[in-house]
Amino acid sequence: REQVPFDGVHQAGIVTAAPQEAIFIAFDVLARNREQLAALFRQLTERIRFLTRGGPAPVGDARLPPMDSGVMGAEIVPDGLTITVAVGATLFDARFGLEARKPRHLVHMEAFPNDALDAGWCDGDLLLQCCAHSRETVIHAVRDIIKHMPDKLAPRWKMDGFLPASAVRSGSTPINLFGFKDGTGNPSTGDDKLMDDMVWVGSKDQEPDWAAGGSYMAVRLIRFLLEQWDRTPLGEQQTDFGRDKASGAPLGRKAEFDDPGFAADPDGKGVPLDSHMRRAEPRRHGRHDARLLRRSYSYSAGLTRSGQLDMGLVFVSFQANLQTGFIDTQKRLDREPLEEYIKPFGGGYFFVLPGVSAREGLGEGLLR
Numbered sequence: 371r372e373q374v375p376f377d378g379v380h381q382a383g384i385v386t387a388a389p390q391e392a393i394f395i396a397f398d399v400l401a402r403n404r405e406q407l408a409a410l411f412r413q414l415t416e417r418i419r420f421l422t423r424g425g426p427a428p429v430g431d432a433r434l435p436p437m438d439s440g441v442m443g444a445e446i447v448p449d450g451l452t453i454t455v456a457v458g459a460t461l462f463d464a465r466f467g468l469e470a471r472k473p474r475h476l477v478h479m480e481a482f483p484n485d486a487l488d489a490g491w492c493d494g495d496l497l498l499q500c501c502a503h504s505r506e507t508v509i510h511a512v513r514d515i516i517k518h519m520p521d522k523l524a525p526r527w528k529m530d531g532f533l534p535a536s537a538v539r540s541g542s543t544p545i546n547l548f549g550f551k552d553g554t555g556n557p558s559t560g561d562d563k564l565m566d567d568m569v570w571v572g573s574k575d576q577e578p579d580w581a582a583g584g585s586y587m588a589v590r591l592i593r594f595l596l597e598q599w600d601r602t603p604l605g606e607q608q609t610d611f612g613r614d615k616a617s618g619a620p621l622g623r624k625a626e627f628d629d630p631g632f633a634a635d636p637d638g639k640g641v642p643l644d645s646h647m648r649r650a651e652p653r654r655h656g657r658h659d660a661r662l663l664r665r666s667y668s669y670s671a672g673l674t675r676s677g678q679l680d681m682g683l684v685f686v687s688f689q690a691n692l693q694t695g696f697i698d699t700q701k702r703l704d705r706e707p708l709e710e711y712i713k714p715f716g717g718g719y720f721f722v723l724p725g726v727s728a729r730e731g732l733g734e735g736l737l738r
């Protein structure tokens with residue numbers, strides 16, 4: 371029944387613990403002017419406030435379509451639901467006169483060398499990240515929003531995500547579909563100062579005033595070539611990541627959170643120079659060269675057209691600066707050995723709106 375507060379300086383769903391289930395859904399905005407966009411944000415604020423707080427499912431007139439899908443029964447429980455709202459670069463165009471208000475790093479996601487981007491799986495004016503403890507809760511939330519806003523939002527792409535139940539229950543690092551612990555090297559979300567520095571936009575960032583308290587969100591839909599991976603020797607799997615598969619320890623070390631000791635190993639005898647962890651986070655300028663917080667989910671979605679498992683990762687990172695966060699890190703990863711087993715095909719760059727209060731709803735600062 372857990373309720374994650376919707377109100378706050380920052381939106382929920384970023385530094386709050388990641389529950390087991392997620393839906394990522396991007397929309398094209400159908401609003402045609404600023405007034406209609408303001409109405410969209412007002413209604414979205416109202417729906418999210420209701421859904422995250424819970425309460426009796428509204429009952430209506432039997433001659434009309436039901437007011438609630440009913441999939442959660444008579445009582446809608448909060449169930450740890452968070453709905454995080456982010457906007458894409460395309461929202462800042464002439465339709466709404468927002469060109470001058472765009473966060474300065476918010477751009478269209480261009481393909482990296484190993485990408486095979488499919489336009490139908492990319493971008494969007496608006497992105498919702500819905501997370502909760504159970505699948506029916508995120509489905510109920512998405513259906514509620516779509517039902518209430520057909521004149522305002524047209525779905526563009528959607529991907530379901532999940533985390534292993536055992537890791538969520540015990541608070542240990544979730545294991546991804548390659549079988550590796552994923553998230554070990556993340557900065558601590560309990561460290562407010564570090565989060566202000568790396569995740570939240572603030573006065574240090576020279577962004578438009580309205581953007582303070584927001585964050586850049588990079589989403590990458592990454593297919594894993596699992597049939598190939600599952601025929602790859604354990605030793606190679608481990609050198610690709612730079613970590614021991616079972617313990618998550620940096621190669622040559624004992625425990626998951628041990629320091630990899632890069633300074634004492636300039637040739638990469640322990641953790642190879644080419645490995646994912648060492649390229650992503652070379653620790654050349656202290657602990658966090660990769661200035662981002664990862665909050666990814668696994669996905670599993672049927673078969674590809676060639677009959678292979680369509681599974682992988684909804685990679686998600688939050689950062690105060692998209693360039694020094696996701697983009698620079700991805701550039702260090704370009705041509706990593708792991709690319710043999712991964713194919714990014716979708717996602718986009720978004721900006722998470724600042725948080726809400728009883729007085730100020732989503733997007734109000736942006737439109738003021």
Ligand code: HEM
Pocket residue numbers: 546548550551552553554555556590592611613646647648650651660683685696699700703712
């Ligand atoms: C570390 C998996 C994509 C950035 C790791 C680790 C694993 C992993 C298993 C080691 C454990 C950990 O520290 O979390 C994957 C997979 C990916 C992927 C399967 C997709 C195919 C990316 C991307 C980025 C990224 C796209 C950013 C551009 C990082 C960073 C670390 C890391 C910063 C931390 C390294 C450290 O602190 O030592 N990743 N990752 N990863 N990854 Fe990824």
